[in-house]
Amino acid sequence: MAKTRILFFLPHLVGGGAERVTINIIKQLDKNLYDVVLVVLSKNGPAYKFIPNNLHVIELNINRTMFSILKLRKIIQTTNPDIVFSSIFRGHIALYFSLLGVSLKPKVFLRSPNSPKLILEKNELSLYMKKLLDLVYKSADKIIAQTPEMKDEIIKYHFVQSDKVEVLLNPIDKELIEEKITNIDNPFNLNNINVVASGRLIEQKGFDTLISSFKKVIGINSNFRLYIIGEDVIGERIKLENLVKKLELENYVFFLGFQDNPYKFYYYSNLYVLSSRWEGLPNTVLENIYLQKPIVATKCIPFMSTLIKDKKNGFLVDVDNQEQMSNAILEYKNLNPDDSFFNHTKNNINSLFQ
Secondary structure (H helix, E strand, O other): OOOEEEEEEOOOOOOOHHHHHHHHHHHHOOOOOEEEEEEEOOOOOHHHHHOOOOOEEEEOOOOOHHHHHHHHHHHHHHHOOOEEEEOOHHHHHHHHHHOOOOOOOOEEEEEOOOOHHHHHHOOOOOHHHHHHHHHHHHHOOEEEEOOHHHHHHHHHHHOOOHHHEEEOOOOOOHHHHHHHOOOOOOOOOOOOEEEEEEOOOOHHHOHHHHHHHHHHHHHHOOOEEEEEEOOOOOOHHHHHHHHHHHOOOOOOEEEEEOOOOOHHHHHHOOEEEEOOOOOOOOHHHHHHHHOOOOEEEEOOOOOHHHHOOEOOOEEEEOOOOHHHHHHHHHOHHHOOOOOOOOOOOHHHHHHHOO
16 A cells, blocks of 8 residues: 655744644654655754654755745645645645645645634734635645644634544654653752743743742742743843843743753753743643643643643643732642643544545
8 A cells, every 4th residue: 555645844943832743743653654754944943853864854945934835836746745734824825825736736734833812812913814824724625723622713713614623632752751851860959949931932931920920939938940941032031031130030040041851851840830821732731741740831722721630730820910820839739740631642643644
C-alpha cells in the first residue's frame, strides 16, 4: 500500500506553541503509513533543534510568509502531496493562494492556533484578515480545533460546517520530556520555593499581572522566587524588567530567556503558573500536568477547567486578577497533582489523516 504524503508548512521556527505542536504531530505519525515533508521559510530558529534528523525539510530562504506563495506552489506541484497542513494563520492564507491554479489539488488541513472568540475580542485579528480566513476555512477540507469549545467557536465565527471541524488535543512529546529530565542537575536553590512560568514575552501571556501579584507573595513569604522562561520577540522584556524594579522585586523575579531544556525547570520547580489572558490550548500546562506539578492557571479558555481540577491538581483564577493569583500561589502546598488527564494517544493523530 502506498504511503500518504503530507506536506507540513511551518513558516517560522520560533519556539511558540503552534510550531512545537506541529513538530510533535510529525513525530507521532506512523512512518509506515506516511511520507512527510516539512517546508519552512528558514531553518533559523530555536524550534529547529526539535525536528527529527531524518525528516525531509525544504527551506525556501524567504523572510516573509506572503512572499512564499510562488515557491510553495512549485514545491506542491513537484512533491504532489495528498495532504497539506498548516498551523499558522498566515500559513493558511499562503497555502490557499499557492493552490490557486494547481490542477491536482491535495486535501487541505488547517489547525486553528488560537481561540477565534478571544482573538477577535482582543483585536488580534483585523477585519480584513477575518474575512480572508473565512474564505480560507470555507475552502479547506478539514479544520482542526484544539478543544471542543474551540470547535464551537470556529463554527460560529468562521461560518464553518460542523462536520468539517475535528478536535485534536495538543500532543506532547513524552519521550523528549523523559530524556530532558534524565541525569540533570537541579537549577534551583533548595532553600527557596521556586515558581516557574513560561512563554514568549508578549502581552497575551500576562506576565505583568504575574509579576505584580508576586509583590504580595513576597510580602508574606520572602522564600518565593519566580523564574520566567521565554523569548523576547518584541522588546517586552524591558517593560517587564522595569516593572520588577518598580516593585522592588529584583532579588525575587528572574528572566531566563529561551531555554533549550525548559523541562528541567518544570521538573524541579515547586509550582508552575500560567498567567495568560487568552490561549488556544497551552502546551506548558499539558507538560506540567504530565510532570505532576501543581499549577496555578488563569481561566483563559473554558477547557482549562477540564485540565485543572480546582483545589486538586491546581487553582484556577480569573484573568488579570492579582489578588486571586497571589493567594493561589501562596496556597500551592495544598494541591495534590497527578497525570490522569493523559488518555489520548498517537492513534488520535494517525486516524486524523486517514
